[in-house]
Amino acid sequence: EAQVTQNPRYLITVTGKKLTVTCSQNMNHEYMSWYRQDPGLGLRQIYYSMNVEVTDKGDVPEGYKVSRKEKRNFPLILESPSPNQTSLYFCASSFGDHPNEKLFFGSGTQLSVL
Amino acid sequence: KQEVTQIPAALSVPEGENLVLNCSFTDSAIYNLQWFRQDPGKGLTSLLLIQSSQREQTSGRLNASLDKSSGRSTLYIAASQPGDSATYLCAVRNTNAGKSTFGDGTTLTVKP
Numbered sequence: 001e002a003q004v005t006q007n008p009r010y011l012i013t014v015t016g017k018k019l020t021v022t023c024s025q026n027m028n029h030e031y032m033s034w035y036r037q038d039p040g041l042g043l044r045q046i047y048y049s050m051n052v053e054v055t056d057k058g059d060v061p062e063g064y065k066v067s068r069k070e071k072r073n074f075p076l077i078l079e080s081p082s083p084n085q086t087s088l089y090f091c092a093s094s095f096g097d098h099p100n101e102k103l104f105f106g107s108g109t110q111l112s113v114l
Numbered sequence: 115k116q117e118v119t120q121i122p123a124a125l126s127v128p129e130g131e132n133l134v135l136n137c138s139f140t141d142s143a144i145y146n147l148q149w150f151r152q153d154p155g156k157g158l159t160s161l162l163l164i165q166s167s168q169r170e171q172t173s174g175r176l177n178a179s180l181d182k183s184s185g186r187s188t189l190y191i192a193a194s195q196p197g198d199s200a201t202y203l204c205a206v207r208n209t210n211a212g213k214s215t216f217g218d219g220t221t222l223t224v225k226p
Contacts, residue, residue: 035216042217
């Protein structure tokens with residue numbers, strides 16, 4: 001089954017404790033992206049990647065890191081989480097540069113930073 | 115910077131009614147526009163995608179239209195059902211690729 005898999009689904013952590021949210025897709029997509037969703041602010045893009053070893057900042061990249069060492073994986077790293085990073089996070093992927101390519105989303109990771 | 119607006123923010127209708135959700139965007143140089151459905155606490159499910167060269171797309175009871183010149187898209191839902199209750203988001207992908215901008219969504223409630 002074609003899918004974008006995020007783990008974990010829920011995560012509670014404390015300020016300053018490094019964490020990684022994993023994202024994997026099995027559709028051989030070139031493009032992958034991370035979003036955060038907050039009430040009243042909608043979905044905002046954190047980082048995106050057009051291919052292996054190619055990443056770029058979205059609208060709200062501060063406090064996050066990403067890497068794209070393999071085509072299928074695009075982990076989101078919070079080196080020193082803070083309470084303002086409490087949010088619902090989504091990973092998304094699609095094929096590269098064609099206007100008919102749908103964006104597929106993972107099920108989300110609800111992160112709480114205490 | 116692309117800005118996407120969805121009106122209304124919330125909509126409540128009786129079952130069986132036909133309805134229209136609106137999405138407007140400020141930069142008409144788009145690559146495509148995609149409509150999604152999101153259930154509470156869940157991920158986004160793609161409903162329809164319209165390429166920049168297209169005017170509309172249809173899937174079952176759903177019809178999405180695109181007017182790039184006016185910066186607008188509509189999602190038409192025919193014969194609404196309680197199961198259609200969800201938040202509907204539109205996302206605009208810019209021509210420079212890599213970036214999709216989302217509207218804040220319209221929360222639809224269909225009453226039995």
